[in-house]
Amino acid sequence: MPRKSAALPVDTPAAVAPPCADFAARVVAWQRVHGRHDLPWQNTRDPYRIWLSEIMLQQTQVSAVIEYFQRFVSRLPTVAALAAASADEVMALWAGLGYYSRARNLHRCAKAVMSEHGGAFPTDPEVLVTLPGIGRSTAAAVAAFSAGVRSPILDGNVKRVFARFFGIHGHPGVKAVETRMWQLAGEVLPAEGPAQSEDMVSYTQGLMDLGATVCSRGKPACLGAAQSCPLSADCVARRDGLTAVLPTPKPRAAIPERSTVMLLVRRRREVLLALRPDSGIWGGLWSLPEMPVDTVPFDAEQAEDAALERAREFGTPDRAAMVGELTHVFTHFRLLIRAIRVDMSGALAVRDSGDGPALRWISLDDLDEVGTPAPVRKLLETQARGGLF
Incomplete structure (x- = not known):
């Protein structure tokens, strides 16, 4: 019969034989x-x-x-x-x-x-x-x-x-x-x-x-x-009677909250995506262009105006409107995403590199062609169905 195992503090020296032979x-x-x-x-x-x-x-x-x-x-x-x-x-x-x-x-x-x-x-x-x-x-x-x-x-x-x-x-x-x-x-x-x-x-x-x-x-x-x-x-x-306490859990810290505003820049059934850098969250995935959150508490009207201004980088914006928000939980923080749709007209250029991330247009019917973060994919699929988020 194998001998009974005793509780092992961290500093226990190595045993001469395996603690349990079989x-x-x-x-x-x-x-x-x-x-x-x-x-x-x-x-x-x-x-x-x-x-x-x-x-x-x-x-x-x-x-x-x-x-x-x-x-x-x-x-x-x-x-x-x-x-x-x-x-x-x-x-x-x-x-x-x-x-x-x-x-x-x-x-x-x-x-x-x-x-x-x-x-x-x-x-x-x-x-x-x-x-x-x-x-x-x-x-x-x-x-x-x-x-x-x-x-x-x-x-x-x-x-x-x-x-x-x-x-x-x-x-x-x-x-x-x-x-x-x-x-x-x-x-x-x-x-x-x-x-x-x-x-x-x-x-x-x-x-x-x-x-x-x-x-x-x-x-x-x-x-x-x-x-x-x-x-x-x-x-x-x-x-x-230690199954409820072992293994010792990691001390929990309060989960910080962050927020961002994502732009759904649309040209009919196409949406503009930006390639995220390899480092950081969602590295290497195609996501939506983001803009800094300067208004606390969030003011939708000001955000829509700011979105129109930002969208001029991509062409001629017609109008902007909030389409919803969602929360995505990471291991170390919680991210609140607010989405603003910006409808565009006229010619819009894309870029492979240079000042800022690579950009590309993709049809809402071809989302499987690129890797997108889960919450962004959810937002895009909702848009593809013609709904609000």
Whole structure:
């Protein structure tokens, strides 16, 4: 019988032996019976598809990723196809998944694989971490799933499992806590040997599945069902009644609020879009031109006058009118978007570069051709239907 695990403070020195001798074996056995086996990126050793899924799954739920993954690999089935694609095509396929730096790094990584590795996607975690957008845990997951490499993962789900099972207090984002978890992750890996390759696939997937489906944030299914946690008998959090407090949450700060005014510059069924810089929110996406918010509280009439003045940069404006507002919540702040429609007449020029962002006209019937931020897409779709926002 494995010995009972004691709560581990952050400064606990490394154990001589793994804290639970059959930790990995339990996870492997559970995953093969109760884990997820039919997700579209499973049952393959193709490192390209595995890597793509791992990047998409960062900070995004599986249910939201499935459709994006299937559409992405249908259009860009290989790393060579992704590397050869335009930035607009990549961002259009990604639009709506959020955290857009992932998409830009995805494109950069594919190009690096082609130029630096001859188009052969690496499966060595030490090589993978040198590529854009691939961190230590993602590199280990890609290596395990594609080649059975014995390397530990430590994503958000795994941190929750470890915090509860080993009784680790302290927010997992704190360096000392994370270091301790990485140490433990390396100690409890499946044993080396002839079964290592298949065991690493089941073990790595099993840790992810446990965190996502059993050891959940709110109501972990520790006992009672056939698919309940295989680690519950030795889990410190279950034993000591700590499942509601572990992992230690990050101290919450008040979410700041920001606001912006977006211009819906229209010429019949066409709308003017501006390319956002790579840095900052919605980097690399096509959005609506914005104007600074100078009036607090907001005055619609003054804003409409200012919008007409601003729109002269793009041609001859006829009229401006408020079409609505919405709130979009980011991780660190809340953004209030007010939209003003400006109808234009006469010839309007677009630009590829120079003073200010690149500009382009696009038909409201062709929105799938470009990547746009989710709230902007919602606004444009409402306009395409002829409604107010």
